[in-house]
Amino acid sequence: MSRQGLHADRVSWSAGGRVVVDDVHLVAAPGSTIGLLGPNGSGKSSLLRLLAGLRPTSSGVVRLGEEDVARMSRRTVARRLALVDQERSVDTEPSVADVIGLGRLPHRPPWAPVSARDVEVVRRCAATTRTEHLLERRYSTLSGGERQRVQIARALAQEPTELLLDEPTNHLDVRHQLELLALVAAAETTTVMALHDLNLAAEHCDQLVLLQHGRVRAAGPPTAVVTRDLVAEVFDVEAVVTVDDGTPHVRFLRAR
Numbered sequence: 001m002s003r004q005g006l007h008a009d010r011v012s013w014s015a016g017g018r019v020v021v022d023d024v025h026l027v028a029a030p031g032s033t034i035g036l037l038g039p040n041g042s043g044k045s046s047l048l049r050l051l052a053g054l055r056p057t058s059s060g061v062v063r064l065g066e067e068d069v070a071r072m073s074r075r076t077v078a079r080r081l082a083l084v085d086q087e088r089s090v091d092t093e094p095s096v097a098d099v100i101g102l103g104r105l106p107h108r109p110p111w112a113p114v115s116a117r118d119v120e121v122v123r124r125c126a127a128t129t130r131t132e133h134l135l136e137r138r139y140s141t142l143s144g145g146e147r148q149r150v151q152i153a154r155a156l157a158q159e160p161t162e163l164l165l166d167e168p169t170n171h172l173d174v175r176h177q178l179e180l181l182a183l184v185a186a187a188e189t190t191t192v193m194a195l196h197d198l199n200l201a202a203e204h205c206d207q208l209v210l211l212q213h214g215r216v217r218a219a220g221p222p223t224a225v226v227t228r229d230l231v232a233e234v235f236d237v238e239a240v241v242t243v244d245d246g247t248p249h250v251r252f253l254r255a256r
């Protein structure tokens with residue numbers, strides 16, 4: 001097995017007396033971009049948190065490279081894996097530069113001062129996410145889309161080999177959506193991201209995993225997952241799917 005990449009091996013997780021993630025198998029090969037699809041409540045966010053090692057599985061193992069993530073320290077995990085989840089509350093009144101700088105913490109010995117390299121990484125990640133002009137602003141004053149880009153910058157500042165994103169485009173305007181997904185697709189990072197937009201997912205992901213009631217309903221290249229029948233069965237929506245240059249495109253007709 002490779003040292004990099006992320007593997008969920010028959011992972012389940014129960015909460016509130018029911019199975020939320022049910023026997024999920026997922027392989028994110030090094031450098032690949034995996035899209036997690038599924039209706040509201042199908043378990044995407046829960047699975048991402050399990051992949052990040054933030055909660056113990058009820059059964060099954062998540063492997064970060066060769067290691068069981070449950071046996072790794074948070075700091076070791078944070079040196080290689082970054083998660084951007086849906087809502088990240090910030091208690092204090094930090095500046096944007098402070099928030100992005102949080103991404104550097106796992107790379108510094110405890111109590112060590114900010115290094116010149118930390119500052120350089122923060123600048124670079126702000127430039128990549130077009131948040132440079134916001135660096136001196138209070139984070140709490142930013143718009144939803146600006147905050148989202150800052151959180152992506154914070155995750156990139158961790159210099160992760162694995163990046164987990166929960167609906168990273170939901171606050172972004174169309175240009176920033178495209179820029180973000182192009183950035184992720186081009187990065188060497190192994191990325192798993194939950195997306196609601198089937199067309200964006202089909203265009204920008206190497207592989208898709210479609211969840212339904214916590215189980216994997218379909219997995220594979222976009223053409224195998226974004227099909228008229230699966231969209232109808234899993235999302236209860238009638239749609240027309242055309243394939244252009246190997247990429248499926250969905251036109252939604254009506255809710256069934």
Ligand SMILES: Nc1ncnc2c1ncn2[C@@H]1O[C@H](COP(=O)(O)OP(=O)(O)OP(=O)(O)O)[C@@H](O)[C@H]1O
Nearest residue numbers: 015016020038039040041042043044045046047194
């Ligand atoms: N801690 C918890 N206790 C009880 N139920 C939970 C818990 N966390 C999640 N759930 C339930 O598990 C299901 C899956 O939730 P999850 O947030 O993973 O879905 P999702 O696919 O990310 O949904 P969405 O598209 O709406 O963001 C939901 O029904 C949710 O209410």
